[in-house]
Amino acid sequence: MAAPTTVTTPARPDARPGAIDRPGRWIDRWEPENPAFWAGGGRRVARRNLVISVFAEFLGFCVWALWSIVVPQLPAAGFAFSTDQMFWLIAVPSLVGATLRIPYTLAVPVFGGRNWTMVSAGLLLIPTLTMAFVVQRPDTSFGVMLAVAALAGFGGGNFASSMANISFFFPEKEKGAALGWNAAGGNIGTAAVQLAVPLVITAGAGVALQRAGLMFVPFVVLAVILAWRFMDNLSAAKADPRTFVVAVKEPHTWIISFLYIGTFGSFIGFSGAFPTLLAGQFPEVSLSLAFLGALVGSVTRPLGGILADRVGGAVVTVCCYAMMIAGALGAISALGSHSFGLFFASFLVLFVATGVGNGSVYRMIPAAFRVAGAGRDLAATAKAAAGCIGIAGAVGAFGGFLIPRGFAMSTSMTGSLVAALWVFVGAYAVMAVVTWAVYARRGTAMRAARV
The missing domain is CATH 1.20.1250.20 (MFS general substrate transporter like domains)
Structure with a gap:
């Protein structure tokens, strides 16, 4: 009986840079330090991933900072928390976000940058929807409010995984600029949420505080869809x-x-x-x-x-x-x-x-x-x-x-x-x-x- 033949897939030196090699948008060949590879399409793929990463991280910072602008509005919505309790609601998202940063960094090579961007962006629906629910109920206990505020820490973890993912796409000479744009795009989310939320929640009569969470739901869904459709996983991304x-x-x-x-x-x-x-x-x-x-x-x-x-x-x-x-x-x-x-x-x-x-x-x-x-x-x-x-x-x-x-x-x-x-x-x-x-x-x- 003849021995089974082993088929080895040949290397593809002429493969188009950034070509999808496996289902799930996995790219096996990624050589950003190769000038021909980078100029022949690698830069375009990297920048496409960067743009979507910036958008997803921007939303992460928005959600992370959401309670900073919601808390001052709680008295107008009928809540009677003490000053100390209000500062707890502001502080706990940062505590959770800081704790999540290292595991989020390690998640990128385990699950893939595209896949983890979809997951981490999708997780933002939890803090936004739960916030929209509890802020409509002034009888909600402080313990429940604190737990819901803690969920906003998911947005803080996004920064670490986004930076880790983008670092794999760019050559050393362009990595600093790419990470700078990625970081700046995320940080601006803090300012954006503090500008937009007061306008949205006071539109019309009274204070509709639930809009602070609901306004981000369509954007989070859009980020997940964009990551699924246009981002890539790199086999070479190893932590x-x-x-x-x-x-x-x-x-x-x-x-x-x-x-x-x-x-x-x-x-x-x-x-x-x-x-x-x-x-x-x-x-x-x-x-x-x-x-x-x-x-x-x-x-x-x-x-x-x-x-x-x-x-x-x-x-x-x-x-x-x-x-x-x-x-x-x-x-x-x-x-x-x-x-x-x-x-x-x-x-x-x-x-x-x-x-x-x-x-x-x-x-x-x-x-x-x-x-x-x-x-x-x-x-x-x-x-x-x-x-x-x-x-x-x-x-x-x-x-x-x-x-x-x-x-x-x-x-x-x-x-x-x-x-x-x-x-x-x-x-x-x-x-x-x-x-x-x-x-x-x-x-x-x-x-x-x-x-």
């Missing part, structure tokens, strides 16, 4: 969990994560709390202005990377902490004089500084690890830096929980926001000193390398 293990052992991972709490954590925390702060301190002012804080924080993020490339990320980061101290001190002064103009301007300074700082701290990571890993295996150094990016992103997001809770504790214990702002001033001063001492001090290898 190595060992990168996190390597990064955990590196002290710079934890130093940079600490610094990122001050920048990205402050951006998320202030974005979440700002509408409630305005409503509590200046009830005569329209909440429609609240979106400007998140907007300027989002659009200035690329500026941080640009400045860091020119003068060094550590120098820019120290300057950002100085600006944040000035902004917090301005807000303290404004509360003393009840000056809305000064309060609003001071928070815009805070938002600009956090946005620029987000870009500069992320720029510091590869540079710091190159210096720290001098004389060691380049591949191991690159793995550690990659793991640090994931860990810092997750740890930094916990600031979105700490800042609203800081305001809540300050209000409960002192009846004012001032104590929390002084704590933030102290924290930013410590972070500035740490940044200078470790990365920007003259005569050190880090300073010489313009980390």
Whole structure:
């Protein structure tokens, strides 16, 4: 009896870049570093995936920030929660979103970028629909409301998986720009939701708070359909969990994560709390202005990377902490004089500084690890830096929980926001000193390398 013949599929060097190789839109051949492959169609496929990824991540940030603009409207809808409870509703989505970031990152190579985008976008229907249900019932207990608010954390996890997925599509020379667009598109979702929700829920008579959740349902469905129809899975997308293990052992991972709490954590925390702060301190002012804080924080993020490339990320980061101290001190002064103009301007300074700082701290990571890993295996150094990016992103997001809770504790214990702002001033001063001492001090290898 003849032995069975084994059929081997030949390599396809002439295959069209981005051609679908298997059902489920799986692409087996993906070579973005090959100039001919990239110019012959690879760039087009990558950009198509990027556009849909930005849209899905934008919705993720919208849902993540949804409670930030809904909470100040709860009293008008008949809810009687305390100030502390309202800040809990703002803070818990950030806590859940930060916790989900690392597992969401690892989900992309397991399920495929297209497949996970469909799943992660579809999961946004849960927080939006449950919110629409509970905000119509003023007798809903605080525990139930807190659980529903926690579901918005699904949107925070989307950022990590979206960034991981897009990083596999682009060559190294274009990866920074692609990830920058992806991040900026997501961050703007925070501003968009704070602009759109007040307009939608007050259209017509009364306050129809359920519209805040329902308005996103068709967009979420559209994102799932677009991902199913136009995105791709890459067989070459492989994640190595060992990168996190390597990064955990590196002290710079934890130093940079600490610094990122001050920048990205402050951006998320202030974005979440700002509408409630305005409503509590200046009830005569329209909440429609609240979106400007998140907007300027989002659009200035690329500026941080640009400045860091020119003068060094550590120098820019120290300057950002100085600006944040000035902004917090301005807000303290404004509360003393009840000056809305000064309060609003001071928070815009805070938002600009956090946005620029987000870009500069992320720029510091590869540079710091190159210096720290001098004389060691380049591949191991690159793995550690990659793991640090994931860990810092997750740890930094916990600031979105700490800042609203800081305001809540300050209000409960002192009846004012001032104590929390002084704590933030102290924290930013410590972070500035740490940044200078470790990365920007003259005569050190880090300073010489313009980390």
